[in-house]
Amino acid sequence: MMNREEALRIVHTYVKNPNLINHMLSVEAAMRFYAEKYGEDAELWGVVGLLHDFDWEIHPTLEEHPIAGAPILREHGVPEEIVRAILSHADHTGIPRTTLMEKALYACDEVTGLITAVALVRPSRSLYDLTSSSVKKKWKDRAFAAGANREEIAAGAQELGIDLWEHVDNVILAMRRIAPELGLEGNIESPSS
Structure with missing residues:
Protein backbone atom coordinates (compact mmCIF):
# COMPACT_ATOMS: atom_id res chain seq x y z
CA MET A 1 0.00 0.00 0.00
CA MET A 2 1.23 3.46 -0.84
CA ASN A 3 0.86 6.18 1.79
CA ARG A 4 0.03 9.87 1.38
CA GLU A 5 3.63 11.00 1.89
CA GLU A 6 4.85 8.78 -0.97
CA ALA A 7 2.00 9.99 -3.18
CA LEU A 8 2.83 13.63 -2.41
CA ARG A 9 6.46 13.02 -3.41
CA ILE A 10 5.23 11.81 -6.83
CA VAL A 11 2.91 14.82 -7.13
CA HIS A 12 5.68 17.31 -6.32
CA THR A 13 8.04 15.57 -8.76
CA TYR A 14 5.71 16.01 -11.72
CA VAL A 15 3.40 18.93 -10.88
CA LYS A 16 4.50 22.54 -10.54
CA ASN A 17 1.18 24.38 -11.13
CA PRO A 18 -0.31 25.31 -7.72
CA ASN A 19 -3.86 25.29 -9.14
CA LEU A 20 -3.43 21.72 -10.35
CA ILE A 21 -2.02 20.71 -6.97
CA ASN A 22 -5.05 22.34 -5.29
CA HIS A 23 -7.34 20.41 -7.63
CA MET A 24 -5.65 17.15 -6.68
CA LEU A 25 -5.85 18.02 -2.97
CA SER A 26 -9.56 18.80 -3.42
CA VAL A 27 -10.20 15.46 -5.09
CA GLU A 28 -8.21 13.76 -2.34
CA ALA A 29 -10.39 15.43 0.32
CA ALA A 30 -13.57 14.41 -1.52
CA MET A 31 -12.34 10.82 -1.88
CA ARG A 32 -11.50 10.63 1.83
CA PHE A 33 -14.99 11.96 2.63
CA TYR A 34 -16.64 9.26 0.52
CA ALA A 35 -14.37 6.50 1.86
CA GLU A 36 -15.51 7.44 5.38
CA LYS A 37 -19.15 7.64 4.25
CA TYR A 38 -19.02 4.17 2.70
CA GLY A 39 -16.81 2.55 5.34
CA GLU A 40 -13.87 2.12 2.95
CA ASP A 41 -10.10 2.70 3.31
CA ALA A 42 -9.72 6.50 3.47
CA GLU A 43 -5.92 6.36 3.01
CA LEU A 44 -6.22 4.30 -0.19
CA TRP A 45 -9.05 6.43 -1.60
CA GLY A 46 -7.19 9.62 -0.67
CA VAL A 47 -4.02 8.50 -2.46
CA VAL A 48 -6.08 7.73 -5.59
CA GLY A 49 -7.56 11.24 -5.49
CA LEU A 50 -4.18 12.82 -4.86
CA LEU A 51 -2.45 11.01 -7.74
CA HIS A 52 -5.21 11.00 -10.38
CA ASP A 53 -3.88 13.97 -12.41
CA PHE A 54 -0.17 13.71 -11.49
CA ASP A 55 0.80 13.49 -15.19
CA TRP A 56 -1.41 16.30 -16.58
CA GLU A 57 1.49 18.77 -16.93
CA ILE A 58 3.72 16.27 -18.74
CA HIS A 59 0.85 14.69 -20.73
CA PRO A 60 -1.69 17.51 -21.24
CA THR A 61 -3.69 15.80 -23.99
CA LEU A 62 -6.46 13.24 -23.97
CA GLU A 63 -4.32 10.92 -26.09
CA GLU A 64 -1.68 10.84 -23.37
CA HIS A 65 -3.39 11.52 -20.00
CA PRO A 66 -3.64 9.33 -17.97
CA ILE A 67 -2.52 6.42 -20.19
CA ALA A 68 1.08 7.62 -20.55
CA GLY A 69 1.19 8.27 -16.80
CA ALA A 70 0.38 4.67 -15.82
CA PRO A 71 3.90 3.28 -16.55
CA ILE A 72 5.42 6.12 -14.50
CA LEU A 73 3.20 5.25 -11.55
CA ARG A 74 4.19 1.59 -11.86
CA GLU A 75 7.90 2.60 -11.89
CA HIS A 76 7.25 4.41 -8.60
CA GLY A 77 5.78 1.21 -7.15
CA VAL A 78 2.17 2.42 -7.12
CA PRO A 79 -0.13 -0.60 -6.62
CA GLU A 80 -2.12 -1.74 -9.65
CA GLU A 81 -5.44 -1.09 -7.87
CA ILE A 82 -4.54 2.63 -7.73
CA VAL A 83 -3.21 2.72 -11.32
CA ARG A 84 -6.41 1.09 -12.59
CA ALA A 85 -8.63 3.56 -10.70
CA ILE A 86 -6.67 6.46 -12.20
CA LEU A 87 -6.97 4.98 -15.70
CA SER A 88 -10.72 4.52 -15.22
CA HIS A 89 -11.35 8.19 -14.35
CA ALA A 90 -10.99 9.14 -18.01
CA ASP A 91 -13.71 7.83 -20.32
CA HIS A 92 -11.38 7.69 -23.34
CA THR A 93 -9.11 5.03 -21.80
CA GLY A 94 -11.80 2.37 -22.19
CA ILE A 95 -11.14 1.11 -18.64
CA PRO A 96 -14.59 0.53 -17.13
CA ARG A 97 -15.31 1.83 -13.63
CA THR A 98 -16.26 -1.30 -11.70
CA THR A 99 -15.42 -0.54 -8.06
CA LEU A 100 -16.98 2.01 -5.74
CA MET A 101 -13.58 3.71 -5.46
CA GLU A 102 -13.32 4.09 -9.25
CA LYS A 103 -16.85 5.49 -9.45
CA ALA A 104 -16.13 7.91 -6.61
CA LEU A 105 -12.98 9.21 -8.33
CA TYR A 106 -14.92 9.90 -11.53
CA ALA A 107 -17.68 11.60 -9.53
CA CYS A 108 -15.28 13.80 -7.53
CA ASP A 109 -12.91 14.92 -10.28
CA GLU A 110 -14.76 17.54 -12.36
CA VAL A 111 -17.04 18.80 -9.59
CA THR A 112 -14.16 20.13 -7.46
CA GLY A 113 -13.23 22.59 -10.23
CA LEU A 114 -16.77 23.92 -10.48
CA ILE A 115 -17.03 24.29 -6.69
CA THR A 116 -13.69 26.14 -6.57
CA ALA A 117 -14.80 28.50 -9.35
CA ARG A 125 -14.32 33.97 -1.59
CA SER A 126 -14.86 31.11 0.83
CA LEU A 127 -16.01 27.50 1.01
CA TYR A 128 -17.37 28.07 4.51
CA ASP A 129 -20.60 29.76 3.38
CA LEU A 130 -20.91 27.95 0.05
CA THR A 131 -23.84 25.59 -0.53
CA SER A 132 -25.02 23.55 -3.48
CA SER A 133 -27.71 26.17 -4.18
CA SER A 134 -24.98 28.66 -5.17
CA VAL A 135 -23.41 26.05 -7.44
CA LYS A 136 -26.84 25.27 -8.89
CA LYS A 137 -27.30 28.94 -9.83
CA LYS A 138 -24.08 28.84 -11.86
CA TRP A 139 -24.77 25.38 -13.34
CA LYS A 140 -26.79 26.56 -16.35
CA ASP A 141 -24.35 29.35 -17.24
CA ARG A 142 -22.13 27.38 -19.63
CA ALA A 143 -19.73 30.31 -19.98
CA PHE A 144 -19.02 30.16 -16.24
CA ALA A 145 -16.23 27.66 -15.43
CA ALA A 146 -16.56 26.41 -19.00
CA GLY A 147 -13.84 23.84 -18.38
CA ALA A 148 -15.98 22.02 -15.81
CA ASN A 149 -17.80 19.34 -17.80
CA ARG A 150 -21.37 19.38 -16.46
CA GLU A 151 -22.32 16.17 -18.29
CA GLU A 152 -19.42 14.36 -16.61
CA ILE A 153 -20.33 15.82 -13.23
CA ALA A 154 -23.96 14.65 -13.57
CA ALA A 155 -22.90 11.24 -14.94
CA GLY A 156 -20.42 10.81 -12.07
CA ALA A 157 -23.06 11.43 -9.41
CA GLN A 158 -25.41 9.04 -11.20
CA GLU A 159 -22.73 6.31 -11.43
CA LEU A 160 -22.04 6.76 -7.73
CA GLY A 161 -25.76 6.41 -7.08
CA ILE A 162 -26.18 9.76 -5.36
CA ASP A 163 -28.33 12.81 -6.08
CA LEU A 164 -26.29 15.45 -7.92
CA TRP A 165 -26.92 18.27 -5.44
CA GLU A 166 -26.37 16.05 -2.41
CA HIS A 167 -23.07 15.09 -4.05
CA VAL A 168 -22.14 18.75 -4.55
CA ASP A 169 -22.90 19.44 -0.87
CA ASN A 170 -20.76 16.44 0.17
CA VAL A 171 -17.80 17.62 -1.89
CA ILE A 172 -18.15 21.15 -0.50
CA LEU A 173 -18.07 19.70 3.04
CA ALA A 174 -15.01 17.64 2.14
CA MET A 175 -13.18 20.63 0.64
CA ARG A 176 -14.01 22.79 3.69
CA ARG A 177 -11.79 20.48 5.73
CA ILE A 178 -8.79 21.76 3.77
CA ALA A 179 -10.04 25.28 2.90
CA PRO A 180 -6.94 27.00 4.38
CA GLU A 181 -4.63 24.76 2.32
CA LEU A 182 -6.68 25.54 -0.82
CA GLY A 183 -6.71 29.28 -0.13
CA LEU A 184 -10.51 29.14 0.04
CA GLU A 185 -11.16 30.44 3.54
CA GLY A 186 -11.87 33.83 2.04
CA ASN A 187 -12.84 36.51 4.53
CA ILE A 188 -14.78 34.14 6.80
CA GLU A 189 -13.46 32.60 9.97
CA SER A 190 -13.43 28.82 10.04
CA PRO A 191 -16.66 27.48 11.60
CA SER A 192 -14.51 25.18 13.78
CA SER A 193 -12.52 28.05 15.34
Missing part, protein backbone atom coordinates in the same frame (compact mmCIF):
# COMPACT_ATOMS: atom_id res chain seq x y z
CA VAL A 118 -18.10 29.28 -7.60
CA ALA A 119 -16.33 29.90 -4.26
CA LEU A 120 -13.90 32.32 -5.92
CA VAL A 121 -16.62 34.56 -7.41
CA ARG A 122 -18.54 34.88 -4.15
CA PRO A 123 -18.11 38.07 -2.08
CA SER A 124 -16.67 35.93 0.74
Whole structure:
Protein backbone atom coordinates (compact mmCIF):
# COMPACT_ATOMS: atom_id res chain seq x y z
CA MET A 1 0.00 0.00 0.00
CA MET A 2 1.23 3.46 -0.84
CA ASN A 3 0.86 6.18 1.79
CA ARG A 4 0.03 9.87 1.38
CA GLU A 5 3.63 11.00 1.89
CA GLU A 6 4.85 8.78 -0.97
CA ALA A 7 2.00 9.99 -3.18
CA LEU A 8 2.83 13.63 -2.41
CA ARG A 9 6.46 13.02 -3.41
CA ILE A 10 5.23 11.81 -6.83
CA VAL A 11 2.91 14.82 -7.13
CA HIS A 12 5.68 17.31 -6.32
CA THR A 13 8.04 15.57 -8.76
CA TYR A 14 5.71 16.01 -11.72
CA VAL A 15 3.40 18.93 -10.88
CA LYS A 16 4.50 22.54 -10.54
CA ASN A 17 1.18 24.38 -11.13
CA PRO A 18 -0.31 25.31 -7.72
CA ASN A 19 -3.86 25.29 -9.14
CA LEU A 20 -3.43 21.72 -10.35
CA ILE A 21 -2.02 20.71 -6.97
CA ASN A 22 -5.05 22.34 -5.29
CA HIS A 23 -7.34 20.41 -7.63
CA MET A 24 -5.65 17.15 -6.68
CA LEU A 25 -5.85 18.02 -2.97
CA SER A 26 -9.56 18.80 -3.42
CA VAL A 27 -10.20 15.46 -5.09
CA GLU A 28 -8.21 13.76 -2.34
CA ALA A 29 -10.39 15.43 0.32
CA ALA A 30 -13.57 14.41 -1.52
CA MET A 31 -12.34 10.82 -1.88
CA ARG A 32 -11.50 10.63 1.83
CA PHE A 33 -14.99 11.96 2.63
CA TYR A 34 -16.64 9.26 0.52
CA ALA A 35 -14.37 6.50 1.86
CA GLU A 36 -15.51 7.44 5.38
CA LYS A 37 -19.15 7.64 4.25
CA TYR A 38 -19.02 4.17 2.70
CA GLY A 39 -16.81 2.55 5.34
CA GLU A 40 -13.87 2.12 2.95
CA ASP A 41 -10.10 2.70 3.31
CA ALA A 42 -9.72 6.50 3.47
CA GLU A 43 -5.92 6.36 3.01
CA LEU A 44 -6.22 4.30 -0.19
CA TRP A 45 -9.05 6.43 -1.60
CA GLY A 46 -7.19 9.62 -0.67
CA VAL A 47 -4.02 8.50 -2.46
CA VAL A 48 -6.08 7.73 -5.59
CA GLY A 49 -7.56 11.24 -5.49
CA LEU A 50 -4.18 12.82 -4.86
CA LEU A 51 -2.45 11.01 -7.74
CA HIS A 52 -5.21 11.00 -10.38
CA ASP A 53 -3.88 13.97 -12.41
CA PHE A 54 -0.17 13.71 -11.49
CA ASP A 55 0.80 13.49 -15.19
CA TRP A 56 -1.41 16.30 -16.58
CA GLU A 57 1.49 18.77 -16.93
CA ILE A 58 3.72 16.27 -18.74
CA HIS A 59 0.85 14.69 -20.73
CA PRO A 60 -1.69 17.51 -21.24
CA THR A 61 -3.69 15.80 -23.99
CA LEU A 62 -6.46 13.24 -23.97
CA GLU A 63 -4.32 10.92 -26.09
CA GLU A 64 -1.68 10.84 -23.37
CA HIS A 65 -3.39 11.52 -20.00
CA PRO A 66 -3.64 9.33 -17.97
CA ILE A 67 -2.52 6.42 -20.19
CA ALA A 68 1.08 7.62 -20.55
CA GLY A 69 1.19 8.27 -16.80
CA ALA A 70 0.38 4.67 -15.82
CA PRO A 71 3.90 3.28 -16.55
CA ILE A 72 5.42 6.12 -14.50
CA LEU A 73 3.20 5.25 -11.55
CA ARG A 74 4.19 1.59 -11.86
CA GLU A 75 7.90 2.60 -11.89
CA HIS A 76 7.25 4.41 -8.60
CA GLY A 77 5.78 1.21 -7.15
CA VAL A 78 2.17 2.42 -7.12
CA PRO A 79 -0.13 -0.60 -6.62
CA GLU A 80 -2.12 -1.74 -9.65
CA GLU A 81 -5.44 -1.09 -7.87
CA ILE A 82 -4.54 2.63 -7.73
CA VAL A 83 -3.21 2.72 -11.32
CA ARG A 84 -6.41 1.09 -12.59
CA ALA A 85 -8.63 3.56 -10.70
CA ILE A 86 -6.67 6.46 -12.20
CA LEU A 87 -6.97 4.98 -15.70
CA SER A 88 -10.72 4.52 -15.22
CA HIS A 89 -11.35 8.19 -14.35
CA ALA A 90 -10.99 9.14 -18.01
CA ASP A 91 -13.71 7.83 -20.32
CA HIS A 92 -11.38 7.69 -23.34
CA THR A 93 -9.11 5.03 -21.80
CA GLY A 94 -11.80 2.37 -22.19
CA ILE A 95 -11.14 1.11 -18.64
CA PRO A 96 -14.59 0.53 -17.13
CA ARG A 97 -15.31 1.83 -13.63
CA THR A 98 -16.26 -1.30 -11.70
CA THR A 99 -15.42 -0.54 -8.06
CA LEU A 100 -16.98 2.01 -5.74
CA MET A 101 -13.58 3.71 -5.46
CA GLU A 102 -13.32 4.09 -9.25
CA LYS A 103 -16.85 5.49 -9.45
CA ALA A 104 -16.13 7.91 -6.61
CA LEU A 105 -12.98 9.21 -8.33
CA TYR A 106 -14.92 9.90 -11.53
CA ALA A 107 -17.68 11.60 -9.53
CA CYS A 108 -15.28 13.80 -7.53
CA ASP A 109 -12.91 14.92 -10.28
CA GLU A 110 -14.76 17.54 -12.36
CA VAL A 111 -17.04 18.80 -9.59
CA THR A 112 -14.16 20.13 -7.46
CA GLY A 113 -13.23 22.59 -10.23
CA LEU A 114 -16.77 23.92 -10.48
CA ILE A 115 -17.03 24.29 -6.69
CA THR A 116 -13.69 26.14 -6.57
CA ALA A 117 -14.80 28.50 -9.35
CA VAL A 118 -18.10 29.28 -7.60
CA ALA A 119 -16.33 29.90 -4.26
CA LEU A 120 -13.90 32.32 -5.92
CA VAL A 121 -16.62 34.56 -7.41
CA ARG A 122 -18.54 34.88 -4.15
CA PRO A 123 -18.11 38.07 -2.08
CA SER A 124 -16.67 35.93 0.74
CA ARG A 125 -14.32 33.97 -1.59
CA SER A 126 -14.86 31.11 0.83
CA LEU A 127 -16.01 27.50 1.01
CA TYR A 128 -17.37 28.07 4.51
CA ASP A 129 -20.60 29.76 3.38
CA LEU A 130 -20.91 27.95 0.05
CA THR A 131 -23.84 25.59 -0.53
CA SER A 132 -25.02 23.55 -3.48
CA SER A 133 -27.71 26.17 -4.18
CA SER A 134 -24.98 28.66 -5.17
CA VAL A 135 -23.41 26.05 -7.44
CA LYS A 136 -26.84 25.27 -8.89
CA LYS A 137 -27.30 28.94 -9.83
CA LYS A 138 -24.08 28.84 -11.86
CA TRP A 139 -24.77 25.38 -13.34
CA LYS A 140 -26.79 26.56 -16.35
CA ASP A 141 -24.35 29.35 -17.24
CA ARG A 142 -22.13 27.38 -19.63
CA ALA A 143 -19.73 30.31 -19.98
CA PHE A 144 -19.02 30.16 -16.24
CA ALA A 145 -16.23 27.66 -15.43
CA ALA A 146 -16.56 26.41 -19.00
CA GLY A 147 -13.84 23.84 -18.38
CA ALA A 148 -15.98 22.02 -15.81
CA ASN A 149 -17.80 19.34 -17.80
CA ARG A 150 -21.37 19.38 -16.46
CA GLU A 151 -22.32 16.17 -18.29
CA GLU A 152 -19.42 14.36 -16.61
CA ILE A 153 -20.33 15.82 -13.23
CA ALA A 154 -23.96 14.65 -13.57
CA ALA A 155 -22.90 11.24 -14.94
CA GLY A 156 -20.42 10.81 -12.07
CA ALA A 157 -23.06 11.43 -9.41
CA GLN A 158 -25.41 9.04 -11.20
CA GLU A 159 -22.73 6.31 -11.43
CA LEU A 160 -22.04 6.76 -7.73
CA GLY A 161 -25.76 6.41 -7.08
CA ILE A 162 -26.18 9.76 -5.36
CA ASP A 163 -28.33 12.81 -6.08
CA LEU A 164 -26.29 15.45 -7.92
CA TRP A 165 -26.92 18.27 -5.44
CA GLU A 166 -26.37 16.05 -2.41
CA HIS A 167 -23.07 15.09 -4.05
CA VAL A 168 -22.14 18.75 -4.55
CA ASP A 169 -22.90 19.44 -0.87
CA ASN A 170 -20.76 16.44 0.17
CA VAL A 171 -17.80 17.62 -1.89
CA ILE A 172 -18.15 21.15 -0.50
CA LEU A 173 -18.07 19.70 3.04
CA ALA A 174 -15.01 17.64 2.14
CA MET A 175 -13.18 20.63 0.64
CA ARG A 176 -14.01 22.79 3.69
CA ARG A 177 -11.79 20.48 5.73
CA ILE A 178 -8.79 21.76 3.77
CA ALA A 179 -10.04 25.28 2.90
CA PRO A 180 -6.94 27.00 4.38
CA GLU A 181 -4.63 24.76 2.32
CA LEU A 182 -6.68 25.54 -0.82
CA GLY A 183 -6.71 29.28 -0.13
CA LEU A 184 -10.51 29.14 0.04
CA GLU A 185 -11.16 30.44 3.54
CA GLY A 186 -11.87 33.83 2.04
CA ASN A 187 -12.84 36.51 4.53
CA ILE A 188 -14.78 34.14 6.80
CA GLU A 189 -13.46 32.60 9.97
CA SER A 190 -13.43 28.82 10.04
CA PRO A 191 -16.66 27.48 11.60
CA SER A 192 -14.51 25.18 13.78
CA SER A 193 -12.52 28.05 15.34
